[in-house]
Amino acid sequence: MTTHKILIVEDEEHIAEVLIAYCKQQGYCTEHFNSGQDVVNFVKNNHVDLILLDLMLPDVDGITLCKEVRLFSNVPIIMVTAKSEEIDRLLGLNLGADDYICKPFSPKEVIARIQAVLRRTQQTKMNIIYQSGFEVHKEDYVALLKGKDIGFTAVEFKIFLLFISQVGRVFTREDIINAIYNQALDMSDRNIDTHIKNIRKKINEIEEGVNPISAVYGVGYKFKEIL
């Protein structure tokens, strides 16, 4: 079994200590930050399985951090707030957090929530990609933008999945053909261009002006994160 790494962002020292102790007891390894400034960089450069994120931090607040992390990562986030009445407001902000816990909490409850979120995300993580407002259900051949079905054909879906699975990577037309067809029967470069055109058109039917697939001159195409 692999050890889960929990990132604890908490400026109240005694709370952090208790959380770290309970996480360790549970067999998780932990990383602790008592402020927000280094969190985004850390998550970009290190593997983290879950973030326990305090809302009120001395520098960058938890809401901003949650939004920043969501721009590039689907890592599970549990937000911790000192005010229970704030949870409704947080939910309304659609931050993409996986759960909310209110202080004061019992460490046992926190562990139970962590376990639940990890279980849930592990089940879905294999099959769904969340990226730049898109939600791609690999097994169902369904891609959503802002919750609406884009309506890709099977081929369009495969191309889109290829791009969104490797954000930023440039694919040549040949890469695309090799990746989506077992035998490159009569697929030509122009076919690929047509599919890309249709993919863009369907995305724009849901949201005008959104174009995550950009052409790389003389090479091919890539998926560019929408910030």
Ligand code: CA
């Ligand atoms: Ca705090």
